[in-house]
Amino acid sequence: MNKTYNAFDTAREQFDKIAELLDLEQASKDLLREPLREFHFSIPVRMDDNKVKIFKGFRVQHNDALGPAKGGIRFHPQETIDTVRALAMWMTWKCSVVDIPLGGAKGGIICDPHNLSQREQEQLCRGWVRQMARNVGPLIDIPAPDVMTTGQHMLWMLDEYEVIYGGKYPGAITGKPVGIGGSLGRIEATGYGLIFTVREALREMEIRVEDTKASVQGFGNVAQHAIELYNKLGGKVILVSCWDQDSGKSRAYRKTDGIILKELQKITDNFGGINKEKAIELGYEVLPGEAWIEQDVEILIPAALENSITAENASSISDNVKLIAEGANGPTTIEADRIIKEKGIFLIPDFLANAGGVTCSYFEQVQSNTNYFWSKEEVLSKLDAKMTDAFISVSDLAKKQKIYTRDAAYILAVDRVARACSSRGWT
């Protein structure tokens, strides 16, 4: 019988490969391929009909050698512990690659919020904190919003935590709204972070940003902010693609002398869907969504979906393309990766390119812990420094070891964690 797809197995396979390359000690391998701690617990909730229902809660702290663990809390009806384990491990690497002093964790509750009232969800959040209060906190493990949880859920959790500890601990949770312990710059963080790495990559390749053109897949929050900064730096985006709700297809909008971000934003819905008719009125050329990859540009930015660069379409990438910056999670399939490598295109891997988000969460935590909140400019300049450093480290390693950037990023991330464990005498 076929073995079913298991996210944790995949994550461990990836790790094993890197561990081999790094020639890690067996103890390090054993420690890092499993979570450091797991919490499984029950959360009783008195429902609106006055009956009590028991929900299952989890928290997996994969590793906290670099600092307090950090990771989202998911509400999911068919959550499995293996999915949570895999996600916790990825968090460890993600924090490590940008060199922020945080470990990796993930948690959740098996539930479907569609079947829960707001009050019941609040009780779930508070129940989760009551069970975990001793094992989370600003110095231990910092939860954040994730699938089907929002800033609202985080505020309930924080409130419960503060009730239990009888004080104010805004650094116990991130993802809070601005004004209640949230950080400015979060909306821009991922898109800007992506372009900071693009800028550094171009600098290494000795290409002036002003001399480049880019084609962007997606027009959501990440893409729009990336385009904003890229334009500011002098680059020109000639095409964006987006999903068209009505037709159930993706479409691309092209203006060879450069799209105008502001005018497109005016005709875009909250999901990054561009109004086709209005775009035509504005003089945009409408192409099938797949066209984004075939453009004669220097930079490709996939910032929409997983698996959008495949073995089939990777061959249609123009020879002019010098750089691919992965704004989305997992946009490139393994087969496509090979083609990109062969073509000698510089690739900024997803967990480095889109690490602006987690970096900003770290900044939120720092600001919360000191109870001093920075201006947006300060947040973004610190983000710039962090992303630039991270990029340089990855790039240097890639050059030094003559390895693909994706592998370099991975190696760097795992190595940092392994060394921290070793220094602490754990392995």
Next chain:
Amino acid sequence: MKKLEPMEILLRDLKERSKELNCLYQVEEILHKEGMPLGKMFNDIADTLPSGFQFPKIAQSRIKYRNIEYKSADYTETTCELKSNILYQDKITGEIVVSYKQESPQTACVPFLKEEVKLITTIADRISYVIQYRNLKDVFSEWQTMKKDLKKEVISEWHIILNMLNRTDRNLYVYISQKMLHYLCWNGIEDAKNLLEKYNTQNKLYKSAQTTYTNSPTDKSNTDTIVQISNDIFRIAARHLTDHHILTNIQNWIEEDKSRFLVRALDNQNSSLDDIINAITRYKHITSDGTILSASAEKGLRVSLIRYFFSDQLDFIKIAKNHITVKHYYDLIEKIIYPSGSHGRLGGKSSGLFLAMQIIKEVKDNPLLKQIQTPNTWYISSDGMVSFVHYNNLEGVMEQKYKELDEINIEYPNIVQIFKNSFFPPEIERGLAMVIDNFGENPIIVRSSSLLEDSHRAAFSGKYKSLFLANTGDKEERLDSLKDAISEVYASLFSQDPIEYRREKGLLDFNEEMGIMIQEVVGRKVGKYFFPSFAGVAFSKNDFRWSSRITREDGLIRIVPGLGTRAVDRLADDYPILIAPGKPSLRVNITSEEILKYSPKYIDVINLETNTFETIEFLILLHEAGQDIPLIKQIISVYSDGFMQLPGSLVNIDFNSKNLVVNFEGLFSRTDFIKQIKETIDLLQLKIGEPVDIEFAHDGKNLYLLQCRPQSYTSENFPSPIPRNIKPEKMIFTADKYVTNGQVPDITHVVYIDPDNYNSLNKLSDLKNVGRAVGKLNKILPKKQFILMGPGRWGSRGDIKLGVDVSYSDIKNTALLIEIARKKGNYTPDLSFGTHFFQDLIEASIKYLPLYPDSDNIIFNNLFFNHSGNSLSDLLPEYSYLESTVHVIDIPKSWDDQVLKILMNSELNRAIGYLSDTD
């Protein structure tokens, strides 16, 4: 003959006038002599009358009273007479006649002046009054004497009343006696029964009464008989009933008698709407002193009125008679427009709303229900349309319904044009002018209210037109637009859609008539637009459950900002907000993405500048005039920091922001709105005896009820009967949990994703490709003739193992989406109820069914699913490697030309899928 000069004419006229006035003066003198016997009075008047006429010398007069004649001197019979009747209690008791002894000198044909006609009528009236006055005076003095006597000896009060009635109102006297006799008989009093038989009383009473007030003198023996019988009756009554009892009865019957004219008008088949309305107006004045009818009499009256104005459907009458009282018509009749001789009703929509509102008004102690109002409404009776057709000689149009559909379709636009260029009968036109005056410049809606909408359980909703009018401009323009709209609504009776529907339901021969409701549009002026803050529809039963925790009884509200048109109709490009009033905390959309996606983006409004009904983008409206929209804080949320937040104060809202989202969160969580709707539909369901659906609108101040009808009238999803005699080998599956209503007939293809094999796929790309294959099948399989069946939660984001990764466009052509929950050990996973595209499913009428194959007593035909031929490789060769997971079953091909039928019945909570021959 010499022609008179103008001056001579004037002098002659003045002379005549003074003669008449003199005569009238003299007659008044005679009438004022109180002690004068009647006979003398009549003689004197007969002598005086000729002096008032143009030719006094040859004039003569004669007065006849109760068959005795009083004549002027030398009276001779002639043919040229002027006559006027003397009345007593509305009955003719005599007459005054003036004539000329010979033909008049001027002309033989018109001997009397019109002033003379007036004179004799006036005198006859004066005589009638004097006679009545004298009679009553006698009765009062007797009453005074009796009252004195009462103190001396025991005479019952009822006795005196009876006596007075005998003197003053013989008809009523007979009526009361007769009522008492029947009352005694009904109560089993033997003496009364004997009396009834002995005298054959009823006949005698009637006969006597009928002959009493004719032009013959009082028949002594008749009067004696009546008094005799009456005495006998009341003697028996006195023996068996207390004085108080008798008195109360007499009082009640006297009151009852007051309303008999209304009962008679309603009983009379020939009474027109005009007669009935006049009778109600008269009744209103008579009973303004607070008269209360007996319960049975009142009920009888109610039923007759309901039948006349609203409906003769027994179901409706049975309920309405408990809630619509005679008084409720007082205001209603002021607002009905009808053609002369009308026998029309107000139609279905009007009836439903009127009844619902009376039910709500009855509840006195509920502050939420007390706030509910109905908009100012005028009605045109259903035969207004027939009168319109006849007035314009358009009778031919009535045969339209028997023509071929193609022909109807081609001719309909012409009919609309003809109707719009036709005229309204004057009485309707006058009524419409009043409507315009009454509404001022408030926008109005013209709604159909047809007889079929009421009389058959046919979903006639939306088949006929309803039109909005901005109602601006001068009066003439506004009246013209109103007439134009009514003609268009009338014409919609002859369009293809309703005729086709009637043909299908066998209602073609029904004499369909179209009543009209003209309603003030609920709303406020905001900028150049007019619209309600929000509006929508609410149902007692929820046919679309999005959570297993929601039951059918929790109901459903579809609500939108602005005019309710977007909530009533299914939308192709937008979504109303849905909420279950019984479980308001369980929202359909939970994540910010869902809330954003499924929030209304457009709003229907009336543009007061262009006089048109428009659909505009809500965000643009917010930019233009957001702060002026009443209740805007309750309507929108702000999407900020990744989640929806209620706006604080108005000053905090940036109306230019793109992050304002309609979700009515404030309305749902911070006001009593949900409670108000819930209590309304619960009350209406309780009183009407079945689930209802209502339409409502809110102008920022009050909630208005716009429509109410049984839900079964409108539900497109009837509970399907579940046959019991299906052969086991034909059964494909059964379900007994969370079943909704509906039928999915003639399915030719099943796309079945095998849950076990799907779960065994170990490559992410394979799992994803199952979704792609489904998307492609959705494009090539016959639309709405295939169903999708698969494990867990279709379209679930996050973990792909939970269900097939599809978006709505990948499944939009399916007729039914089935989610299968197979047991895992002791655990059966929750299904999604299609939540990921729940609202898309609703708007596209795609049905949803959850299957639990491993539950007890459930059939799941593994043979069918696993061993029918699989057409996947033929249809999509590129996905043939997924054959063990994706089964495409071509049913007619694999199963001898059979099709799959799926019947779902929410009330039984049961559904079946079985193979059947095609119909």
